[in-house]
Amino acid sequence: xxxxxxxxxxxxxxxxxxxxxxxxxxxxxxxxxxxxxxxxxxxxxxxxxxxxxxxxxxxxxxxxxxxxxxxxxxxxxxxxxxxxxxxxxxxxxxxxxxxxxxxxxxxxxxxxxxxxxxxxxxxxxxxxxxxxxxxxxxxxxxxxxxxxxx
Numbered sequence: 047x048x049x050x051x052x053x054x055x056x057x058x059x060x061x062x063x064x065x066x067x068x069x070x071x072x073x074x075x076x077x078x079x080x081x082x083x084x085x086x087x088x089x090x091x092x093x094x095x096x097x098x099x100x101x102x103x104x105x106x107x108x109x110x111x112x113x114x115x116x117x118x119x120x121x122x123x124x125x126x127x128x129x130x131x132x133x134x135x136x137x138x139x140x141x142x143x144x145x146x147x148x149x150x151x152x153x154x155x156x157x158x159x160x161x162x163x164x165x166x167x168x169x170x171x172x173x174x175x176x177x178x179x180x181x182x183x184x185x186x187x188x189x190x191x192x193x194x195x196x
Contacts (some may be wrong), residue, residue: 049078052154054145054175057116058082062157064190065120071156071188072129082120082133083148085141086111110135124195142178149185153184159189 053068055061068080086109097105117133124131135143149157161176180187 048075048155049179050081050152050154050156051077051079052081052083052145052149052152052157054083054085054141054157054159054179055117060192061118061160062120063125064160064188065160065187067158067190068124068129068178071129072156078130079152080124081148081152081154082117082131083145084117084134085138085139085144085171086110087114087141088138100184141175142182145175146183149183154185156186156188158188161192162180163185 048071049072051068053064055064071077072080086106088106114135117135121131121133134148136148143155144190148154157179159176159179161174176189180189
């Protein structure tokens with residue numbers, strides 16, 4: 047039923063809880079690809095002004111390198127479990143828009159993601175990425191609640 051699954055990750059254990067559901071869906075179906083995506087939001091201009099352009103660039107480069115390493119490791123784990131996993135790094139973007147854009151470009155059949163991630167407090171104030179994806183996605187979504195991540 048589901049051939050292509052998209053899994054947005056932010057490096058948190060909360061976000062990773064979605065991977066167990068990916069495994070279950072893959073075992074029970076004919077999944078051809080699992081896309082792992084990581085969207086890095088840019089450092090806001092006020093912060094760049096405060097810490098300086100060089101330090102901001104170094105910080106962004108380190109965040110990008112760490113995210114890429116994390117996705118590579120996660121991809122390797124899934125491939126050892128005989129899943130065809132691919133990764134996509136998106137630098138400088140609003141997570142909801144980039145997740146939905148990628149899902150449509152790749153003709154994803156299902157998005158599996160956790161309801162909470164690394165930036166839970168920020169999104170508690172401004173609205174969660176999961177909620178925005180759910181509200182705007184034409185693609186089915188399996189949301190993994192926080193209580194399953196304990």
